[in-house]
Amino acid sequence: MKVAVLGTGYVGLSTGVCLAEIGHEVVCIDVDKRKIDTLKQGKSPIYEPGLEELLVHNSSEGRLAFTTSHQQGLSEAEIIIIAVGTPQSDDGQADLSFLEQAAKDLAGHIVRDCIVVIKSTVPVGTNEYVKQLLLGQLKNNCEIKLVSNPEFLRQGSAIQDTLKADRIIIGSDDEGASEKIQEMYRPLDVPLLLTDVRSAEMIKYASNAFLATKISFINGIANLCEAVGADVEDVAKGMGCDKRIGAAFLKAGIGYGGSCFPKDVKALLHTSRKQGIPFSLLEETIAINDHQQELLVGKALKRFGELKGKKIAMLGLSFKPETDDMREAPSIKIAQSLTAAGARVAAYDPVAASNAREIIGDVITYADSAMEAAKDADALFIVTEWEEFKQLNVAALLDVMKQRIIFDGRNCLDEVLLQASGRIEYYPVGRPAVI
Numbered sequence: 001m002k003v004a005v006l007g008t009g010y011v012g013l014s015t016g017v018c019l020a021e022i023g024h025e026v027v028c029i030d031v032d033k034r035k036i037d038t039l040k041q042g043k044s045p046i047y048e049p050g051l052e053e054l055l056v057h058n059s060s061e062g063r064l065a066f067t068t069s070h071q072q073g074l075s076e077a078e079i080i081i082i083a084v085g086t087p088q089s090d091d092g093q094a095d096l097s098f099l100e101q102a103a104k105d106l107a108g109h110i111v112r113d114c115i116v117v118i119k120s121t122v123p124v125g126t127n128e129y130v131k132q133l134l135l136g137q138l139k140n141n142c143e144i145k146l147v148s149n150p151e152f153l154r155q156g157s158a159i160q161d162t163l164k165a166d167r168i169i170i171g172s173d174d175e176g177a178s179e180k181i182q183e184m185y186r187p188l189d190v191p192l193l194l195t196d197v198r199s200a201e202m203i204k205y206a207s208n209a210f211l212a213t214k215i216s217f218i219n220g221i222a223n224l225c226e227a228v229g230a231d232v233e234d235v236a237k238g239m240g241c242d243k244r245i246g247a248a249f250l251k252a253g254i255g256y257g258g259s260c261f262p263k264d265v266k267a268l269l270h271t272s273r274k275q276g277i278p279f280s281l282l283e284e285t286i287a288i289n290d291h292q293q294e295l296l297v298g299k300a301l302k303r304f305g306e307l308k309g310k311k312i313a314m315l316g317l318s319f320k321p322e323t324d325d326m327r328e329a330p331s332i333k334i335a336q337s338l339t340a341a342g343a344r345v346a347a348y349d350p351v352a353a354s355n356a357r358e359i360i361g362d363v364i365t366y367a368d369s370a371m372e373a374a375k376d377a378d379a380l381f382i383v384t385e386w387e388e389f390k391q392l393n394v395a396a397l398l399d400v401m402k403q404r405i406i407f408d409g410r411n412c413l414d415e416v417l418l419q420a421s422g423r424i425e426y427y428p429v430g431r432p433a434v435i
């Protein structure tokens with residue numbers, strides 16, 4: 001099938017590459033010329049394990065092309081997938097301006113009958129809104145059908161999540177359009193769930209809000225565990241054994257970040273308020289997460305009294321491992337709070353430093369290794385659980401620090417190794433400290 005994808009962000013690019021991998025002819029269109037130039041050279045503008053290999057492979061096989069021209073990219077497409085951003089507006093609702101522009105771009109350039117698939121995360125009712133927008137401005141006389149097809153991939157495992165998805169949601173009121181999209185995905189051999197458009201839109205928000213709430217719930221339990229002397233790692237394990245609860249997304253820490261959970265929980269809350277349907281559980285999910293992001297700084301303040309003049313080594317900047325994405329990363333608030341309290345911060349991240357510099361700026365310094373960041377530090381903050389940090393030679397790291405104090409925001413250091421590292425103060429989340 002001939003497919004065009006609008007947007008080459010995490011979703012657009014992963015989708016385009018994976019659809020090419022299963023044999024479709026894909027053109028990815030983006031308004032960002034720099035991204036398209038990079039992609040044309042076989043390089044991925046984002047760090048995502050496995051993506052660049054598939055990009056190069058499918059481009060060289062002639063199944064994957066990139067362009068900034070809507071006219072060129074849309075000329076032959078039977079299916080057009082919209083994967084542009086839907087960021088958060090100031091009042092919490094989803095900002096649909098990129099989507100509106102994408103609809104205008106399509107209206108001006110569609111030259112044949114086709115199916116338009118909205119993959120971007122959009123509030124309930126948006127598919128209908130876009131359909132009206134599109135049909136109202138359509139330049140050529142073509143038949144357009146819309147399908148809602150929300151995306152569930154995670155950054156850092158986007159390719160595997162796409163190729164081996166738990167489910168694909170197809171929301172459509174048109175049987176023919178639904179069948180065509182089912183056919184497009186059939187080579188993936190993934191369970192398909194067919195539903196109406198509004199339910200498909202809601203499934204995406206409900207899924208993200210539920211996962212975010214699960215994280216806030218375990219973080220609430222973690223804070224209680226600390227107070228009563230229990231160990232949240234064991235508690236989560238014990239809870240997760242119950243199939244009705246499930247072990248996933250019960251990792252306590254310094255809260256969720258990223259380009260999705262924070263904005264999608266707020267957007268769903270905005271929808272509930274607009275409808276006059278109270279959903280205070282979501283407010284609590286957000287409040288616990290905000291509190292959690294301040295946890296390490298609070299603990300350090302309690303330990304040191306004041307942070308003025310202290311040097312803090314921050315390990316990890318990205319919102320989670322295996323990505324260089326800094327959107328809503330807890331590290332941003334932590335760096336800001338530390339510097340506001342007068343601390344000096346040296347941060348190290350295997351891949352996210354240059355993106356971090358654009359957001360956090362030069363109020364902190366960026367080291368080339370964990371060891372360099374830790375030199376003369378009064379405390380070490382573990383902010384992202386990169387595998388590299390789990391493998392650290394902690395004894396050597398502690399030796400270059402001024403004080404042997406670790407605040408582990410992701411409970412990722414091995415306590416047995418820590419015990420063997422000599423004198424240490426270790427403060428994990430939701431578990432007894434080692435002093």
Ligand SMILES: NC(=O)c1ccc[n+]([C@@H]2O[C@H](COP(=O)([O-])OP(=O)(O)OC[C@H]3O[C@@H](n4cnc5c(N)ncnc54)[C@H](O)[C@@H]3O)[C@@H](O)[C@H]2O)c1
Pocket residue numbers: 006007008009010011012029030031032035083084085086087098101102105119120121122151152153154155259260
């Ligand atoms: N990032 C994720 O892990 C993830 C997962 C599932 C769903 N989503 C949702 O998918 C959507 C896209 O997310 P993302 O992280 O890939 O976004 P992104 O911001 O990384 O990328 C969006 C891309 O769209 C391009 N674009 C904007 N307007 C355009 C237009 N008119 N024509 C062509 N290209 C245009 C931008 O230049 C950008 O490259 C959002 O709605 C998001 O909520 C994201």
Ligand SMILES: O=c1ccn([C@@H]2O[C@H](COP(=O)(O)OP(=O)(O)O[C@H]3O[C@H](CO)[C@@H](O)[C@H](O)[C@H]3O)[C@@H](O)[C@H]2O)c(=O)[nH]1
Pocket residue numbers: 121151152153154155156208211215248249250251252253254255256257258259260261264319320
């Ligand atoms: O037990 C857990 C699991 C995750 N997190 C944090 O939650 C955030 C999000 O993690 P994850 O879900 O792995 O990353 P995303 O790439 O943001 O993916 C989420 O957001 C996407 C965008 O909507 C969805 O498609 C995915 O299904 C959904 O998992 C990160 O800050 C993690 O550190 C925890 O604190 N504890």
